[in-house]
Amino acid sequence: MTLPSTHDVALAAERRTAARLLLAHPLIASDGPHADLFPLIRRHADWLGKRFQQVLGYRLLVDSSYARLFKAGLGAGSGHRLERSTGTPFTPHTYACLALALSVLVTAPEQMLLSHLVADIRAAAADAGIELEEMGRAAGKRTLVAALRQLVDWGVLIETEGHVAALAQEAGGEALITIDRELARVVVAGPLSQARDGADLVRRAADPGFGGPRTYVRRTLVETPVVHLDELTDAERDWLRTRQRREAQAFSELLGLEMEIRAEGVALVDPEEELTDLHLPGTGTVAQAALLLAERLVERLRPQEPGHPATGGTLVIGVAVPDGLVDEVLAGLIAEYGQRSNWQRGYLEDLPSLREAVLDLLVRMRLMARAGRLRAEGEGLPEGYVEEAPEGRTVTDVHGARPGGDGWVLLAAAARYATHVTVRPATAAGKGTDVQEELPL
Numbered sequence: 001m002t003l004p005s006t007h008d009v010a011l012a013a014e015r016r017t018a019a020r021l022l023l024a025h026p027l028i029a030s031d032g033p034h035a036d037l038f039p040l041i042r043r044h045a046d047w048l049g050k051r052f053q054q055v056l057g058y059r060l061l062v063d064s065s066y067a068r069l070f071k072a073g074l075g076a077g078s079g080h081r082l083e084r085s086t087g088t089p090f091t092p093h094t095y096a097c098l099a100l101a102l103s104v105l106v107t108a109p110e111q112m113l114l115s116h117l118v119a120d121i122r123a124a125a126a127d128a129g130i131e132l133e134e135m136g137r138a139a140g141k142r143t144l145v146a147a148l149r150q151l152v153d154w155g156v157l158i159e160t161e162g163h164v165a166a167l168a169q170e171a172g173g174e175a176l177i178t179i180d181r182e183l184a185r186v187v188v189a190g191p192l193s194q195a196r197d198g199a200d201l202v203r204r205a206a207d208p209g210f211g212g213p214r215t216y217v218r219r220t221l222v223e224t225p226v227v228h229l230d231e232l233t234d235a236e237r238d239w240l241r242t243r244q245r246r247e248a249q250a251f252s253e254l255l256g257l258e259m260e261i262r263a264e265g266v267a268l269v270d271p272e273e274e275l276t277d278l279h280l281p282g283t284g285t286v287a288q289a290a291l292l293l294a295e296r297l298v299e300r301l302r303p304q305e306p307g308h309p310a311t312g313g314t315l316v317i318g319v320a321v322p323d324g325l326v327d328e329v330l331a332g333l334i335a336e337y338g339q340r341s342n343w344q345r346g347y348l349e350d351l352p353s354l355r356e357a358v359l360d361l362l363v364r365m366r367l368m369a370r371a372g373r374l375r376a377e378g379e380g381l382p383e384g385y386v387e388e389a390p391e392g393r394t395v396t397d398v399h400g401a402r403p404g405g406d407g408w409v410l411l412a413a414a415a416r417y418a419t420h421v422t423v424r425p426a427t428a429a430g431k432g433t434d435v436q437e438e439l440p441l
Contacts, residue, residue: 012253014040014043014044015044015047015048015051016253016254016255016256017037017040018037018040018041018043018044018048019048019051019052019254019255020255020256020274020275021034021037021040021041022041022048022052022060022067022069023069023222023255023275024274024275026068026069026070026071026189027066027067027068027069027154027155027183027186027187028041028066028067028068029065029066029154029155029180029183030064030065030066031065031155032154032155038067041062041067042062042064042067045060045062045067048060048062049062051254052069055218055250055254056215056218056219056222057072057208057209057211057215057219058070058071058072061186063182065180065182066155066182066183066186068186070186070189071189071223072189072190072205072206072207072208072219073189073190073202073205073206074206074216074219074220074223074224075202075203075206075380076199076202076203076380078206078223078224079202080223080277082094082095082098082150084146084149085149090146090147090150091143093140093143094143094146094147095147096125096130096132097121097132097143097144097146097147097148098147098150098151100121100124100125100128100130100132101117101121101147101148101151102151102156102184102187102188103124104117104120104121104124105117105151105156105157105179105181105184106181106184106185107181108120108179108181108184109179110178110179110181111160111176111177111178111179112176112177112179113174113175113176113177114162114164114166114167114173114174114175114176114177115174117148117177118144118167121144138168141167141168142168144167145164145165145167145168148164148167149164149165151184152164154183154187155180155183156179156180156183156184156187157177157178157179157180158177158178158179158180159175159177160175160176160177160178161175161176162174162175162176163175164177189205190202190204190205191204191205203382206382207382207385212235212385212386213232213233213235213236213238213239213386214239214243216236217232217236217239217240218247220232221247221251221259221266221267221268222251222255222257222268224366225267225276225278225364225365225366225413226265226266226267226366226411226413227240227265227266227267228264228265228317228318228366228402228411228412228413229264229265229315229317229376229396229398229401230317230374230375230376230398230401230402231265231374231375231376232375232376233375233376233378233381233385233386233387233388234376234387234388234389234395235386235387235388235389235390236375236387237376237389237395237396237398238389238390238393238395240266241395241396244259244261244266247259248261251268255268255275256270256271256272257269257270257275258270258271262412263307263308263315264315264316264317264401264412264413265317265412265413267413278361278364278365280361280365280367280417284344285343285344285347285354286347286354286357286358286361287361288337288341288343289330289333289337289343289347289354289358290358290361290362290365291417292333292337293326293329293330293333293358293362294362294367294368294410294414294417295417295418296329296332296333297321297325297326297329297410297414298410298414298415298417298418299418300325301319301320301321301410302415302418303316303319308396309396309397310396315396315397315398315401316401316402316412317398317401317402317411317412318369318401318402318403318409318410318411318412319402319403319409319410320371320403320405320407320408320409320410321368321407321408321409321410322407323407326355326359326408327351327355330351330354330355330358331351334347334348334351334354359408362414365413366411366413367410367411367413367414367417368408368409368410368411368414369402369408369409369411370406370407370408370409371402371403371404371405371406371407371408371409372406374402376398
């Protein structure tokens, strides 16, 4: 076997660095926070464009002043939300302000006063029939500032004199802003001209097109913390299980990610911990409480005999969380850790608020979910999408692998956060098969 040359190794490392940066930051400006790596993206633009299109169905546009990776999203409820600098997630009102601002900026002059921009946004809202009464109040001003701050972070707006935050001042402030119209035009990634409304835009953007199950599975692996098997159609599950070893090698070479394969699903792990916007364990009251809640729920709800159908076992992807158990555990955690760990007073005095924040984090981490129809049952599939495995192929049966109803479900990936791990010896039926190690849930 011929070993790769030093040049080949360096070339692969450069391309991997550029690909990872684009995946984490799909909009890179030449004078923005990642300006030092922008030349790397331009140098390998052709290779990166082909690879992103081939592997994930993403289009890459590299200009002299920016690079934009058009990531398609995974459909309703699966997006990466925007947050204010405080960590507070954008509200629908904030997103509306952001969209209205972009609609104005694509045809705006190169420079304009902040007050003129706000007036144009108001006019655009009126034209679109959107109510923005709150813009005259402090809360409404802060919401608009959050949207404009996001545009500054992306490089669409440049604060030439003053700051957009002046808008939130009680007396009303002014600023001179410079606008990068080219960047404003490439912020939205979906097929705007074809979409009937926002929901249709999200649905159309998530359609994997000709790539079908292959593209959808790869996007899901890259964009989510973990992929449980019952979140895939028969065709997607069949494709993943027959290709997962080769995909592991491909993702390792392209993005430096390691694939963790289990009976219940697959996760791509980043050893550098750079490609995620979600961290668990993490700092702060919500992250600490979420970690402890997951650990306690796993201890209480661990199924007795999880397994894999191929070895005669029963696949368990999720277990039902009894009503009231989350509140019971959180109340105990507040009593045990609240004061000595200096948790936020607001959460200590408001259990429903803490519950909402903790469950939100665990859902985004794919450790818990609301019971309901799944993609394996046809939920959320685009029209005409291939969902059946090729004739004659046998795929893993996920029927009944998680409970129905309308309550909360603890998912198999939560077992990663258990303090006690159960190691089960391989059964005779499982010897010699390509069945994955089971999560200890």
